Amino acid sequence: MEQPDWSLIRSFLATARSGSLSAASRALGISQPTLGRHIRSLEQQLGKDLFRREATGLSLTALGLELLPMAQSMELAAAHLALAAAAESPELEGTVRITASRVVAHYLLPAILADLRRIAPGIQIELVPSDTSKNLLFQDADIALRMYRPTQPDLTIRHVTDLPIGLYAAPALLHLNGIPQTPDALLAMPIIGFDRNDQILRIMANIGITRTREDFPIRCDDQLVYWNLVRAGLGVGAMQTRIGDADPTVQRIAPFLQLPDLPLWLASARPLARSPRVRLVWDHLAAALRNPKSLDPGAELG
Template sequence: MNTSIDWQLYRSFLAVMQEGSLSGAARALGLAQPTLGRHIDALEAALGISLFTRSQGGLLPTDAAQALRPHADAMASHAAALERMASKQGDAPRGVVRVTASEIVGVEVLPTMLAALRRNHPAITIELVLSNRTQDLLQREADIAVRMTRPLQAQLIARAIGAIEVGLFAAPEYLAAQGEPIVAEDLDRHSLIGFDQASAFQREAAKSMPGLAREKFSLRSDNDLAQLALLRAGAGIGFCQLPLARRDGLQRLMPERYALRMETWITMHEDLRHNPACKTVFDTLVEGMRQYAESAKPG
């Protein structure tokens, strides 16, 4: 086996895995299809294994290709981290900073903060990764994360910004048409908005909120933004973060029974603590998220 295989060959391999065809991978990388095909042939020759079989639907990865993919993903993540780190060198805040957050926070909360950040620091470029999956900061999948769970890794810097409460809400027009539920049993005659496939967090939360199991939901989606859009549209009753609900004029229902408090943290790898760009973005998010959490408190 050739032990000095060009990273570009692995990059092409990963693109084919992601796109499912040579043509799609070539478009994604900005390469000619014959060039990308030669990369795959060269990688197979260097490794001494077959990576893909051809079918009418495109290229099918072999078991060997599936086994290699996590390592290729890790290589791509580290290569991207190296590029971001190189872009951030210097005393002034500049370069690329990769921020990850949940879909709701990334779409509904962070844009205002990031817009102000860019006005004040135009040399900083932000890559915003929206996922409800926790990105691995230790593997440098991102530089900074907004998390709803306390990070346990010692190598991470973490700042607590407080608890963001989640409650049960409905649009006023929905309640005007359907009536307001007063006790939990009243929810049986209402349209409820909720998940389709429960996450570990949702399963744990459901233990303290009987009556809100999956089979009770008339409108189901695992996309939090879709649930929020349904809630705003007056389609039914669902969960929402208090600051967002207050902003949208949604009406809270049975707060003494339906309430979740999500401790929220801004985290960053400790190796980035002295990097001007990362420190600037980190401090901006800490302050902005603290103000967001405070906005739902009484008074």
């Protein structure tokens, strides 16, 4: 049997992960007919079907399940090859792809990246605002800013800083409810919560406050929208203090309640972290994020 082409293996993996040809074709950026031809060609080379069609989509056959871990190993090896090749570039030019949470990307990174562009105009930046994790080994991003310690193997990581969190409310809400002076007074006010994300509930439980999601009259998992709900006066909400304190539409409240800081980590695939252009961006991000004076989140507020 001839060796399967790597493009066929990539199509197999994408289809196995998504469970449909349409979703897999979007993920790979190729047409659905082309993807279908890849799957049929691979099945013809192997002499057996890899997928069975079901009401909910495509599922792996016994052979498909057997081949999946081997295909994943090939994918990982290909990713390492690509990273090693990219890391050998000595130029301070080219593209660096950064992913960060939507809040950090919206409020903190614009000023940092403006300074970076002045320092290194030959480096192009692709910024991916996302609250979901990107796979750094498969070059979904070159550098990731994470609010947790990354545990994926083969990464270079650095703890940059801890971001203080405060509680905020709009003046209109405080006019109706008063400024809370005690925990009980605070809990009597409407609090904006997350929807399916249980982070707020876990933080409250850790400081001895038991609540359920139904105790939040307004709920939203999109943290940019969440913050605008706070600014509109719908309830009390939490935000990084370097963002909240710069926002003239809200007032910081409840200093008696100590919220845990958010850790901020940088992460990059280990081979790629040696690239001069990635290292320059990495060092610039680390220095700027450690120094709140280098940021101007107020410029993004209006």
